[in-house]
Amino acid sequence: MEEEEEIRSLASFLRWAGELGISDVVITDQPQHSLSCLGYSLRVSHFPHSGGRGLSAVRDLRRGELILRVPKSALMTSENVMDDKKLSIAVNNHPYLSSAQILTVCLLYETGKGKSSKWHPYLMHLPRAYDILATFGEFEKQALQVDEARWVAEKAILKAKSEWKEANALMEEIKLKSQLLTFNAWLWATATISSRTLHVSWDEAGCLCPVGDLFNYDAPGREPSDPEDKEILVSNSSFHVSPDSNVDNTVVMLDAEELDSHFQRLTDGGFEEDLNSYCFYARENYKQGEQVLLCYGLYTNLELLEHYGFLLQENPNDKIFIPLESAVYSSSSWPKESLYVGHDGKPSFALLSALRLWATPKNKRKSVGHLVYSGSQLSVDNEIVVMKWLSKTCDSALKSLPTLTDEDAILLNAMDNIQDFCGFMEITKMLSSRDEICAFLEANNVQDGHGLTDMLVSRKARRSMAKWKLAVLWRLKYKKALGNCISYCNEILESLQTYNAEMKKIERSVA
Numbered sequence: 001m002e003e004e005e006e007i008r009s010l011a012s013f014l015r016w017a018g019e020l021g022i023s024d025v026v027i028t029d030q031p032q033h034s035l036s037c038l039g040y041s042l043r044v045s046h047f048p049h050s051g052g053r054g055l056s057a058v059r060d061l062r063r064g065e066l067i068l069r070v071p072k073s074a075l076m077t078s079e080n081v082m083d084d085k086k087l088s089i090a091v092n093n094h095p096y097l098s099s100a101q102i103l104t105v106c107l108l109y110e111t112g113k114g115k116s117s118k119w120h121p122y123l124m125h126l127p128r129a130y131d132i133l134a135t136f137g138e139f140e141k142q143a144l145q146v147d148e149a150r151w152v153a154e155k156a157i158l159k160a161k162s163e164w165k166e167a168n169a170l171m172e173e174i175k176l177k178s179q180l181l182t183f184n185a186w187l188w189a190t191a192t193i194s195s196r197t198l199h200v201s202w203d204e205a206g207c208l209c210p211v212g213d214l215f216n217y218d219a220p221g222r223e224p225s226d227p228e229d230k231e232i233l234v235s236n237s238s239f240h241v242s243p244d245s246n247v248d249n250t251v252v253m254l255d256a257e258e259l260d261s262h263f264q265r266l267t268d269g270g271f272e273e274d275l276n277s278y279c280f281y282a283r284e285n286y287k288q289g290e291q292v293l294l295c296y297g298l299y300t301n302l303e304l305l306e307h308y309g310f311l312l313q314e315n316p317n318d319k320i321f322i323p324l325e326s327a328v329y330s331s332s333s334w335p336k337e338s339l340y341v342g343h344d345g346k347p348s349f350a351l352l353s354a355l356r357l358w359a360t361p362k363n364k365r366k367s368v369g370h371l372v373y374s375g376s377q378l379s380v381d382n383e384i385v386v387m388k389w390l391s392k393t394c395d396s397a398l399k400s401l402p403t404l405t406d407e408d409a410i411l412l413n414a415m416d417n418i419q420d421f422c423g424f425m426e427i428t429k430m431l432s433s434r435d436e437i438c439a440f441l442e443a444n445n446v447q448d449g450h451g452l453t454d455m456l457v458s459r460k461a462r463r464s465m466a467k468w469k470l471a472v473l474w475r476l477k478y479k480k481a482l483g484n485c486i487s488y489c490n491e492i493l494e495s496l497q498t499y500n501a502e503m504k505k506i507e508r509s510v511a
Contacts, residue, residue, distance in 0.1 A: 012121060013124070015036060015037075017121075022071065022210060024068045038055075040059075041068065043058050054214060058288065059288050060287055064281055065281060068279070068280040075200075075209055076122070077103070077208075078102050081109065087174055090174045094167075094170045100193055101163050104167065108185060108189050119208075119210070122208075122210040130188065132156070132305070134156040136153050136471075137464065139440060140467040141153045141154065143468055144474060145403070152306055153306075163190070191309065194308070198213070198278065199271075207271075216293055217293065217304070217312075219295070219312060269281055298317050321339070322341060322393055323393060324339060332353065334350040334351075334354050339351040339354055341394070341485045347485065356377070356378055356382055356383070359386050360382060380496050383492070394483075398482050398486075401479065402436075404479075408476040415469050
């Protein structure tokens, strides 16, 4: 019954979106399905293991092809919402508020209107809860374990509270309902803005884009510079000509510079003035039924957790920052943010270069600087010093954390399969994270099996469990990266030591 109601509600939402001009039809002679804004290029589908609800291809899609248009009038922006004079006058009385705070208030204002809001069908389909770091409680924050991550979470929480307090006067002035004045309501709205807005040039806060925000995230992949891709762009260029234009709707010839610029634009999406719409493009070739993804930008897993409330199982752009001596920073000109270990355990080019220079005597650094910055090894002995130091530092970082990698993996598995109190405690009783488990149960007033049963149906406890799982998953990936770095260093050391041994044999044989 509940599933049938959800299907009817979704159909109603997509019909409403179509009435606003949102459409996945991009060829003028192709009629839009009368009961939905989708159906020609895209459909709403469920992907339980990769983002939940998202958009899939109805047909084979080509890289660079326009697949969805959302008119400017359908976007929820501060500009659109402030057509309401009462709100506009009130906002102008509070010039100290940021654009993000203003859009957050606008979202709460429209929510408070209920069915009289132009965007009511859209607002009804927004998530009721989010897992961005600003929504983490003290327990979930501590579950991250790593100081850097806990600091980022604490900063996000404090920022949300500060912005809520600053916006209170405006929210009271426009007479928001009491339930919309609470910090929890503010967290919901600011999380919506953080996780769902898309970039527009005229407002730093961005815009909320009905239907367009159903695309799930894809990490940046290969560079869009292949000749084949540029051919695809030219063959699809007819999709990017304004319908009102006098230009022949066939192929538009572009010079090389324009081609590169247009190609960069067309691989994901953005607001296009000529169409007065937010336009989305296939970032790769998709087969019918495959999930169609959108790249929001380059993010680490911690950044994804901070701003969007999820992380990737495999994130090629993930990075971790290990403790470095101040002398490492001062020995080179690399910025701190470039000194990291990748998800696969390999040190970044900058970190490896900085360590090679740091391991060189000060009086010789100037003479070898050009070699270091070109990525060259300085000597076998220098490389051995670097690898030993890096391995030792990663090992110390791992040992400083309260739980082991294997224990976190067991805990995650137990959380995924939790069915009864006794089974959960049996799986986890030998883990050193038992104190953490007890803290979670205590925070949710669970003392026995009956308490756990209540917890499993408690919305608050289920939200806490979801955030706890994200924290454990993040720290597990952090630890795996450290472990991978140790393995990487040991492999290099083994090859260097073998090389040294061979060289000594040769020297002895020559002597």
